[in-house]
Amino acid sequence: MFFKKVTPAVGLDIGSHLIKVVELKKSGKGYSLENFGVKPLLPEAIVEGEIMDRDLVIETIRELWEETGLKTKHVVTSVSGRAVIMKPITMDKMKEEEAREAIRWEAEQHVPFDIDEVYLDLQIIDDQSSDRQMSVLLVAAKRDMINTRVDLIREAGLVPVIIDLDNFAMMNSYEENYGISPETIALIDVGSEVSNLIVIREGHPIFQKEIFVAGKTFTEAIQRNLNQTYETSIALLKGEPVDDVSPDELQPILESVVEDLANSIDRSFSFVRTASADGVDRIVLSGGNARIVGLADYLGQHHGVPVEIANPLKTVDYDIDIFRGEDPEQIAPLLMVGIGLALRKPGK
Numbered sequence: 001m002f003f004k005k006v007t008p009a010v011g012l013d014i015g016s017h018l019i020k021v022v023e024l025k026k027s028g029k030g031y032s033l034e035n036f037g038v039k040p041l042l043p044e045a046i047v048e049g050e051i052m053d054r055d056l057v058i059e060t061i062r063e064l065w066e067e068t069g070l071k072t073k074h075v076v077t078s079v080s081g082r083a084v085i086m087k088p089i090t091m092d093k094m095k096e097e098e099a100r101e102a103i104r105w106e107a108e109q110h111v112p113f114d115i116d117e118v119y120l121d122l123q124i125i126d127d128q129s130s131d132r133q134m135s136v137l138l139v140a141a142k143r144d145m146i147n148t149r150v151d152l153i154r155e156a157g158l159v160p161v162i163i164d165l166d167n168f169a170m171m172n173s174y175e176e177n178y179g180i181s182p183e184t185i186a187l188i189d190v191g192s193e194v195s196n197l198i199v200i201r202e203g204h205p206i207f208q209k210e211i212f213v214a215g216k217t218f219t220e221a222i223q224r225n226l227n228q229t230y231e232t233s234i235a236l237l238k239g240e241p242v243d244d245v246s247p248d249e250l251q252p253i254l255e256s257v258v259e260d261l262a263n264s265i266d267r268s269f270s271f272v273r274t275a276s277a278d279g280v281d282r283i284v285l286s287g288g289n290a291r292i293v294g295l296a297d298y299l300g301q302h303h304g305v306p307v308e309i310a311n312p313l314k315t316v317d318y319d320i321d322i323f324r325g326e327d328p329e330q331i332a333p334l335l336m337v338g339i340g341l342a343l344r345k346p347g348k
């Protein structure tokens with residue numbers, strides 16, 4: 001989004017719990033997965049999108065390159081968090097390049113930061129409904145946050161070529177695999193610290209929100225109520241049996257957190273209904289916590305819409321050996337953002 005160069009690059013998704021890297025190549029009309037890696041960070045290293053332990057993150061990225069044997073140093077990466085603002089606005093109808101020039105003047109009235117301290121970009125949402133005006137999604141990201149991220153990547157020995165947003169990467173990944181749909185679809189990436197939500201229709205983002213109920217909220221509730229360690233809490237979330245914990249004990253704890261998540265999603269959905277008259281038709285879950293036991297079922301009942309787990313490898317070719325014995329269907333939702341990033345600059 002903010003830096004562009006013409007060169008193949010891998011997708012690097014720096015999550016607060018797992019760092020993911022994805023290498024794609026063009027293959028026929030689609031893509032093939034050439035390489036990928038997933039490596040955990042200590043929970044304190046990144047908190048709410050902010051990097052607390054820089055050296056640890058750099059070291060982990062270096063190890064990821066060593067373990068995967070990746071040759072490419074060029075990366076497409078993404079940010080999210082409080083230093084990024086997205087806002088739908090209306091502006092005079094013009095070409096996208098012209099709009100990029102004009103956005104600075106528009107942004108002054110919409111962005112609560114000093115305009116000189118942000119990078120600005122936009123995505124056209126709708127330029128068909130009116131002759132004179134169009135609606136666009138204004139994106140502003142604090143320069144110091146982007147610059148800090150760029151420095152970190154350089155220090156890990158890599159070259160950042162694009163800094164995208166988690167949500168746009170998720171949308172890319174979805175559309176590559178499932179096509180563009182007239183339905184209104186909510187993509188929700190349930191990560192470790194944050195659940196990223198973006199509502200899309202006909203290839204355009206119409207709403208986005210970060211919800212601070214995610215994996216960590218679940219693990220903390222389990223640790224607190226059932227006296228478990230972080231590791232056993234994660235096992236319980238995945239539906240694995242743990243000594244001394246019965247499903248009857250676990251169920252109400254999971255339900256209370258899922259209910260919080262569902263209520264936050266409700267607030268976003270009612271905003272979408274007010275803004276666009278149409279409600280959300282479908283929910284697609286991704287992220288490492290998409291498979292929390294009972295999550296998809298509960299959200300389906302609560303919101304009264306079908307819920308599915310994304311498979312961002314649905315149309316991507318791969319050799320099963322690169323999964324080193326793990327099940328691609330289990331790993332795929334984790335790679336939703338990373339694949340979206342890799343799609344921006346695949347190799348040939």
Ligand SMILES: Nc1ncnc2c1ncn2[C@@H]1O[C@H](COP(=O)(O)OP(=O)(O)OP(=O)(O)O)[C@@H](O)[C@H]1O
Nearest residue numbers: 015016017018190191192193194215234287288289
């Ligand atoms: N194979 C796995 N290894 C480790 N964690 C896993 C695995 N499968 C699922 N998980 C769960 O996925 C979570 C991490 O998900 P994800 O990678 O989407 O989050 P993140 O991107 O690191 O966090 P955020 O987006 O909030 O910054 C872990 O906290 C864990 O509960």
Ligand SMILES: [Mg+2]
Nearest residue numbers: 015016191192
């Ligand atoms: Mg994430």
